[in-house]
Amino acid sequence: MTKRIVAYTRLKPIHLDQLRQRFHVDYFEALKSTDDPDFRQALGQAHGLVGSSFVIAPELLEHAPQLEAVATISVGYDNYPVEALTRRGILLCNTPDVLTETTADTGFLLIMATARRAIELAELVKRGDWTASIGEPHFGTDVHGKTLGMVGFGRIGAGVARRGALGFGMRVLYACSSPKPALEQELSAVRCELNELLSQADFVCVTVPLTAETTHLIGRHEFGLMKPSAIFVNIARGKVVDEAALIAALETGEIHAAGLDVFEQEPLSPESPLPHMANVVALPHVGSATHETRDAMAQRAVDNITLALEGKRPLSLVNEAAWRGKTP
Numbered sequence: 613m614t615k616r617i618v619a620y621t622r623l624k625p626i627h628l629d630q631l632r633q634r635f636h637v638d639y640f641e642a643l644k645s646t647d648d649p650d651f652r653q654a655l656g657q658a659h660g661l662v663g664s665s666f667v668i669a670p671e672l673l674e675h676a677p678q679l680e681a682v683a684t685i686s687v688g689y690d691n692y693p694v695e696a697l698t699r700r701g702i703l704l705c706n707t708p709d710v711l712t713e714t715t716a717d718t719g720f721l722l723i724m725a726t727a728r729r730a731i732e733l734a735e736l737v738k739r740g741d742w743t744a745s746i747g748e749p750h751f752g753t754d755v756h757g758k759t760l761g762m763v764g765f766g767r768i769g770a771g772v773a774r775r776g777a778l779g780f781g782m783r784v785l786y787a788c789s790s791p792k793p794a795l796e797q798e799l800s801a802v803r804c805e806l807n808e809l810l811s812q813a814d815f816v817c818v819t820v821p822l823t824a825e826t827t828h829l830i831g832r833h834e835f836g837l838m839k840p841s842a843i844f845v846n847i848a849r850g851k852v853v854d855e856a857a858l859i860a861a862l863e864t865g866e867i868h869a870a871g872l873d874v875f876e877q878e879p880l881s882p883e884s885p886l887p888h889m890a891n892v893v894a895l896p897h898v899g900s901a902t903h904e905t906r907d908a909m910a911q912r913a914v915d916n917i918t919l920a921l922e923g924k925r926p927l928s929l930v931n932e933a934a935w936r937g938k939t940p
């Protein structure tokens with residue numbers, strides 16, 4: 613029997629063809645909502661699910677009685693009900709590693725663009741307002757030699773810190789669930805409590821996954837601990853930050869500026885003041901969005917779902933317990 617896959621994110625022909633060589637693929641290249649009746653009907657026969665950017669609620673799984681594996685085209689898996697999947701023995705696979713360096717580049721891009729006010733000043737030139745030598749009101753802030761505070765020190769966090777420590781001579785502090793002795797050695801990084809990091813860092817960069825524990829990890833209290841000169845960067849998930857508290861901290865000068873790739877609501881609501889604030893650089897969740905990296909992520913997802921549906925261990929598995937349940 614040919615197994616069936618529902619693919620709900622646009623894929624390049626090269627990736628779609630690989631899936632179609634082995635499976636029957638129900639392809640939703642422009643899915644607007646998981647309430648789409650055709651999508652729900654296809655789920656009814658699906659053994660595999662491939663995609664990203666939609667919340668896959670536990671209720672949706674009830675429409676997929678034959679589901680064996682899910683491959684998200686992302687490293688973050690906060691859109692998936694991991695416990696419900698594991699309970700049913702459904703494998704959940706993601707795309708770590710292949711996007712680490714690109715996302716770390718985005719983190720550093722935000723650090724640099726925000727500190728040096730690159731977007732604001734480029735806009736000034738574009739408007740034709742560069743009519744005299746630029747003076748102090750338009751000066752930026754140095755990055756090199758400053759203190760970089762990493763909240764979360766996994767793959768991407770280490771990538772950002774490496775750029776800061778080795779490329780820009782920054783002192784690295786990190787707050788993380790577990791110590792990272794190899795990185796401490798490599799980057800002279802120092803582990804500290806979150807509150808201490810927040811009060812010492814010139815740049816605070818968030819790279820923790822979104823979990824129940826990290827939801828609103830950074831809020832009013834935390835912004836209050838930061839230096840008035842601090843620059844806050846979030847490349848993790850919007851909900852890790854209390855956005856109302858962030859807006860207040862930026863408006864009152866409690867912190868200096870923010871570089872943001874992720875938001876509590878995506879796409880960003882037209883009512884949000886964030887993209888209109890001079891001290892904010894806002895990007896539309898493009899941490900991994902380069903041609904090379906998005907191709908590598910899609911390929912990893914194709915490889916993951918193919919292996920999983922062939923009864924082999926996928927390359928990157930989130931719920932180890934579901935795999936253990938399948939193996940003697």
Ligand SMILES: NC(=O)C1=CN([C@@H]2O[C@H](COP(=O)(O)OP(=O)(O)OC[C@H]3O[C@@H](n4cnc5c(N)ncnc54)[C@H](OP(=O)(O)O)[C@@H]3O)[C@@H](O)[C@H]2O)C=CC1
Nearest residue numbers: 688715764765766767768788789790820821847848899900
């Ligand atoms: N903006 C974008 O486009 C992108 C965003 N992301 C986001 O970045 C996140 C991180 O990815 P990646 O670096 O690969 O993941 P990792 O799992 O390698 O790193 C996450 C780190 O956060 C730490 N951590 C987890 N919970 C806490 C906590 N409560 N307090 C302190 N530290 C904590 C982990 O600790 P420990 O090591 O002890 O487990 C780990 O070191 C993803 O989950 C995703 O949400 C990813 C890619 C692109």
Ligand SMILES: O=CC(=O)O
Nearest residue numbers: 685686687688900
């Ligand atoms: O946000 C992107 C991801 O890969 O996670």
